[in-house]
Amino acid sequence: MKKTGYMAVSLMLAASLSLTACGNNAEETNKGTEATNNAAGNATKAPAAEPVTVTLAGWGASPEEQELLNQTLKEFEDKNPNIKVKYEVIADQYMDVIKTRLIGGEGPDVFYLDAFEAPGLIERNVLEPLDSYVTPEFDVADFEQPMVDAFKKDGVSYGFPKDFSTLAMFYNKKDFAEAGIAAPPTTWDELKEDAIKLTKKEGDKTVRFGFGVAPELARQMFMIQAFGGKVSDEEGNATFASPEALKGLQLVTDMHSVDKSSGEPKEVGAGWGGEMFGQGKASIVFEGNWAIPFLESNYKDLDYATAELPTVNGKKGTMAFTVAYVMNKESKQKQAAWQLISYLTGKEGMKTWTSKGFALPTRKSVAQELGYDKDELRGAIVAGASYATPWQAGSTLPTIMNNFNNQFVDTFMGNSKLEDAMKKAEDVANKEIKAAK
Known part of the structure; x- marks a missing residue:
């Protein structure tokens, strides 16, 4: 579109x-309602x-x-x-x-x-x-x-x-066994530790990430909320650059930029998380029901299982x-x-x-x-x-989403600081929202 x-x-x-x-x-409205x-x-x-x-x-x-x-x-x-x-x-x-x-x-x-x-x-x-x-x-x-x-x-x-x-955690059972991981992670800290163990390199090149990430608002909204952040306020203005929102998003970006244990699909030549997972280029992805028939049709021999997403800040969450x-x-x-x-x-x-x-x-x-x-x-x-x-946040969400996605991908790839990128995205989104009123 x-x-x-x-x-x-x-x-x-x-x-x-x-x-x-x-x-x-008012009279016509009341009659219509009646x-x-x-x-x-x-x-x-x-x-x-x-x-x-x-x-x-x-x-x-x-x-x-x-x-x-x-x-x-x-x-x-x-x-x-x-x-x-x-x-x-x-x-x-x-x-x-x-x-x-x-x-x-x-x-x-x-x-x-x-x-x-x-x-x-x-x-x-x-x-x-x-x-x-x-x-x-x-x-x-x-x-x-x-x-x-x-x-x-x-x-x-x-x-x-x-x-x-909803989103569930899809994980490769063979990769887990080889890494000595007995059960899927139930907290973000466990996910962080497991992703490091599961990441596989050949020389300087990462050929398999422990965690495959979709760096977009549709997949990260629950992370914004994990510490009390919000995507927007009651007036429809973007609020995803608040300190509370950044806490959740920082967990996502740190696994890529600090731990080097996560990556997005295009980094390994895949089109989306399900393909990345099916090709064995990520041991864990967060995907939905749509991934099951896709994997059954295209990767029949893949040995995998699903679990609820790990808790963040002690809270259950998913999209x-x-x-x-x-x-x-x-x-x-x-x-x-x-x-x-x-x-x-x-x-x-x-x-x-x-x-x-x-x-x-x-x-x-x-x-x-x-x-x-x-x-x-x-x-x-x-x-x-x-x-x-x-996956919704008022009538201004299309504007908020576009600005968030443009900047979050950039910071996820390590090209900008999270706080700076989200502040820029929030400011531009709110200017566009104000102009449209």
Whole structure:
């Protein structure tokens, strides 16, 4: 996604919504809220009477995942013969396309929304609040709390998560045995010690790092939080250069610049952590559920295991990446749209969708029924769900992320001091955020 395109669409959407907001007085707003609540109440009492078509938009997936989604949608249609689902794959620039269609009044009834993008769309008032549609049978308490909270604002739910992954520690069992390490590290200090033992050199060249690192905000946010730091404040300004945030980030950079026991994928010619790990160029990486089918397909003989991430400052932490089904506030088929969302994120639909393990269920009962909580490889990923930090931090996160990533890679590689790099990134981010207001 080009930055200029993203910004242009965002500004168009913001301008459109501002004009709409200015044209509504308090009385009209109250009437609209009452009408929405009435419609929502009716939706919980009876299925749609007339045959309707609900449009659903999402991004592309593997053939296996697409087959599972098709199966889930067919099961929904069989159980709801009065509702047809028109599913569309938006292959390129997904969010730009969605935002453009929302501006033009042609948005889908239901669509995928990544937690990263959720605060921005919630803030722009284009999503239908869902709490009034929910019945006790839907069992909201069954969801992993961080995942469902990722799509809330001021206690109001705007989406329900369809799947997720946290980060877990993937470790090479053969490397551990050769280094005399009996069990995976459970604290950062242990990780630091083990990574040194696992690092392998040939002359002056490191051919295998003990720890493979992704030096980006999406993977390091929980490290910022480990000592009480924050990525941003309530006004959306970047705050990742605080002393508390730097404490966690320093642990990451020191393993590379001081211990020489960690490296990023491109240092060994790999594209990402899973490939780095599969090629035997890192003994430990922090990756998600997506790495399991990749490793099974490309490195069948790799002997590895997973564990929860090591504690930092005595606290458990990890990242969570999750996607929800949300409803277009301007949908003309809200009753049917909710029936679709409630099935896809309900226990039955979620069981079908996550049955092969390509995606993990956000409902605790489904994870238990499918055995993922006890799975040899996926158990650690599921275990992190209850305490994970979702990958989001308000509507200004895209700006914050870009500036953080540019400077953190530089300091990770030893080209600048961490404190100086993060201060520079924070200042530039905040100038851009202020200019955009």
